[in-house]
Amino acid sequence: MGMVADHEPRVVLSARGLGKDFGGFTAVNNVNLDVQHARIHALIGPNGAGKTTVFNLLTKFLQPTRGQITLLGTDITRTRPDKVARMGMVRSFQISAVFPHLTVLENVRVALQRPAELAVQFWRPLKTLNQLNGRAEVLLEDLGLTRWRDARAADLSYGRKRVLEIATTLALDPEVLLLDEPMAGMGQEDVRMVAEIIREVARHRAVLMVEHNLSVVADICHQVTVLQRGEILAHGDYATVSADPRVRSAYMGTED
Amino acid sequence: MARDTSHADEPVAARPMAGAVKIALLLAAAGLLIAAPFFLYPIFLMKLLCFALFAAAFNLLLGYTGLLSFGHATFFGGSAYFTAHAVKVWGWPPEFGILLGVAGAAALGLVMGAIAIRRQGIYFAMITLALSQMFFFFCLQAGFTHGEDGIQSVPRGHLFGVIDLSQTTNMYFFVLAVFALGMLVIWRFVNSPFGMILKAIRENEARAISLGYSVAEYKLGAFVMSAALAGLAGGVKALVFQFATLTDVTWQMSGEVILMTLLGGIGTLVGPVVGAGLVVTLQNYLATSDFPVTIITGLVFMACVLVFRRGIVGEFYASRLGRALGFTSER
Structure with a gap:
C-alpha cells in the first residue's frame, strides 16, 4: 500500500456547482464537495435535505441538471452508472441491497465475477465460479460472515445484510466507497462493528457516507458536510460543524 | 488455495435426495418420449415438442431474465419461413435450413432487443408487440412468404444426406x-x-449496476439467446408440418406462448414444457369437438391463475411433496 501518499490529502471525487431539478422543484443546488483519499466524509442533514439525491447524482444513477463531477481526475458528468462503478466508485443503497435468493457466498461472488472475467460465459458450468470461492471467503472472514456462508441472503438479520453489502462492495476493491446510511436500523452492537469496519476500510480508500447517527459521525468521520434543503449549510470537521449555530438550529430544530 | 477445496460444492447437502430424484424423473421422461411414437400420433407429439421448446425458450426471458416479450412469434414464425424457403427454394439440406432459421431469428432478436431493452415492464412488452406486428405485415407482403398461402409442401429432405426425414419415425427422433x-x-x-x-x-x-454490470447488454444477450432457441423450434416445426404459415407470426401466437409458460410455471425448466403440452393437447382434442377452443383454453387459464398462481410445475415445486423431493423454484 502507498506508505508515502496516505497522509497527503488527495481529492479523488469532487463536485462543482452540482444541481438537480425535478420539474420545477430544485432538489439539490450548488453543491461543492471534495472527497479525499483515506478519509471518511459524512454527509448529514435533516430528512429531505437531498442527501440521497446527491448520492444518486455522484454515482450517476441520476443525471445532474447543473454542475460537474470529477472522479480520479476524469470528468464523469455524463458517464453511465455501471461505467462509474467500473472506474472505481461503488455505492451502497439506503435499503439493503443484497441479492436475496443467492447465498451469502454467491452474493460476494457476483461482485468478483466481472473483474475476474467470469460473467459472460453462458456455456460453462456454474462450478467454474468455485475458483472465486477463495477470495470470497477471505472477505466473508474479514467481515465475520463465515458462519453464514451458505445461508440465503434473505434469511440474514438486517444488520448482517448490511455487512454482506459492504463485503460485496469491498470485493470490487473500490477507490471510492459511497455508503447510504450504512447503520440505519441497526442495534448498538452492530453499529459499533460496522463503524469499526468502515474505519478499517477507509485506511486505503475514500469513504463518503450519509449517516444519521451523530455519535458515529463524531467518532469516525474526518469531514462533515451538512445539507439543508438541497444546499450546503456548513462544512468542516465535526467539532466545527456541530458548534455552528445554523447547523444546530437546522439539524436539531430546537436551538434558538 | 487450500481454502476452496474444503467445501467446494454448492450447498446441496441439505437436500441429498434432490439429485437422485431428478435423474430418475429425467430418465422416466426420456423413456416415455422414446416410447411415445409407438402409442400416440407422431405428428401430434412432434408439434408438442416444438411448442414445448418454444415455450422453454420464451421462459428464458420471462422466467430467468424477468422480461415479458409480446413478440416472440416473430422468431418462431420468422425462422419457419427462413427454414422453409432455404429447404424448398434453395434446396438446402434440413440441418442447414434450420441453422439459417436460428441465425435469422437471432438477428431479428438482436434488432428487436436492441430497440426494446432499455424500456421496462409494460413499455417493453408494447414495443416488442409493435415490432412483431411490423414483422407480421412484412411477412404478409413479402414475396417469398407467399402471403396467406404460406410456404407449402416443404420437403423434409435427408438429414446429413443420409437419414430420410420423410419417414415419420426418423423425423420424430430428429x-x-x-x-x-x-x-x-x-x-x-x-x-x-x-x-x-x-x-x-x-x-x-x-x-x-452499482457493481459495474452493464445490465442492458446482459438482458440483450438473454433476449438474443431466447430468440435463437425460439427460432430453433420454429424451423423444426416448419419441417414437421412441411409448411410455414402466417399463423406462426401473429400476435396470437405470441400470446399463446405466454399462456403456455404461465400455465406451466415461469422460472422452472419443466414448467413451460408441461404448459405447452397442456395447451397443445387441449387444442388437439377440442379441434374435433364442438367446444370452442379459445373459450376452453381461456377458462383453463383463468382456473390456473386463480388456483395455481405459480403455474402447475411451480405449484408442485412449492408444495410439501415438491420441497421434500428437493425441488426449488426460481420464484
Whole structure:
C-alpha cells in the first residue's frame, strides 16, 4: 500500500456547482464537495435535505441538471452508472441491497465475477465460479460472515445484510466507497462493528457516507458536510460543524 | 488455495435426495418420449415438442431474465419461413435450413432487443408487440412468404444426406434430439456464470449496476439467446408440418406462448414444457369437438391463475411433496 501518499490529502471525487431539478422543484443546488483519499466524509442533514439525491447524482444513477463531477481526475458528468462503478466508485443503497435468493457466498461472488472475467460465459458450468470461492471467503472472514456462508441472503438479520453489502462492495476493491446510511436500523452492537469496519476500510480508500447517527459521525468521520434543503449549510470537521449555530438550529430544530 | 477445496460444492447437502430424484424423473421422461411414437400420433407429439421448446425458450426471458416479450412469434414464425424457403427454394439440406432459421431469428432478436431493452415492464412488452406486428405485415407482403398461402409442401429432405426425414419415425427422433439439445442449452445457460449474473440482475437491478454490470447488454444477450432457441423450434416445426404459415407470426401466437409458460410455471425448466403440452393437447382434442377452443383454453387459464398462481410445475415445486423431493423454484 502507498506508505508515502496516505497522509497527503488527495481529492479523488469532487463536485462543482452540482444541481438537480425535478420539474420545477430544485432538489439539490450548488453543491461543492471534495472527497479525499483515506478519509471518511459524512454527509448529514435533516430528512429531505437531498442527501440521497446527491448520492444518486455522484454515482450517476441520476443525471445532474447543473454542475460537474470529477472522479480520479476524469470528468464523469455524463458517464453511465455501471461505467462509474467500473472506474472505481461503488455505492451502497439506503435499503439493503443484497441479492436475496443467492447465498451469502454467491452474493460476494457476483461482485468478483466481472473483474475476474467470469460473467459472460453462458456455456460453462456454474462450478467454474468455485475458483472465486477463495477470495470470497477471505472477505466473508474479514467481515465475520463465515458462519453464514451458505445461508440465503434473505434469511440474514438486517444488520448482517448490511455487512454482506459492504463485503460485496469491498470485493470490487473500490477507490471510492459511497455508503447510504450504512447503520440505519441497526442495534448498538452492530453499529459499533460496522463503524469499526468502515474505519478499517477507509485506511486505503475514500469513504463518503450519509449517516444519521451523530455519535458515529463524531467518532469516525474526518469531514462533515451538512445539507439543508438541497444546499450546503456548513462544512468542516465535526467539532466545527456541530458548534455552528445554523447547523444546530437546522439539524436539531430546537436551538434558538 | 487450500481454502476452496474444503467445501467446494454448492450447498446441496441439505437436500441429498434432490439429485437422485431428478435423474430418475429425467430418465422416466426420456423413456416415455422414446416410447411415445409407438402409442400416440407422431405428428401430434412432434408439434408438442416444438411448442414445448418454444415455450422453454420464451421462459428464458420471462422466467430467468424477468422480461415479458409480446413478440416472440416473430422468431418462431420468422425462422419457419427462413427454414422453409432455404429447404424448398434453395434446396438446402434440413440441418442447414434450420441453422439459417436460428441465425435469422437471432438477428431479428438482436434488432428487436436492441430497440426494446432499455424500456421496462409494460413499455417493453408494447414495443416488442409493435415490432412483431411490423414483422407480421412484412411477412404478409413479402414475396417469398407467399402471403396467406404460406410456404407449402416443404420437403423434409435427408438429414446429413443420409437419414430420410420423410419417414415419420426418423423425423420424430430428429425432433426429439433437437428438443433435448435445446433444453440442454437452456439448462446450461441458466446454470452458468452468465445465468448467475442474470439472476442477480433480476433480483436487484440497481445493485447489479452499482457493481459495474452493464445490465442492458446482459438482458440483450438473454433476449438474443431466447430468440435463437425460439427460432430453433420454429424451423423444426416448419419441417414437421412441411409448411410455414402466417399463423406462426401473429400476435396470437405470441400470446399463446405466454399462456403456455404461465400455465406451466415461469422460472422452472419443466414448467413451460408441461404448459405447452397442456395447451397443445387441449387444442388437439377440442379441434374435433364442438367446444370452442379459445373459450376452453381461456377458462383453463383463468382456473390456473386463480388456483395455481405459480403455474402447475411451480405449484408442485412449492408444495410439501415438491420441497421434500428437493425441488426449488426460481420464484
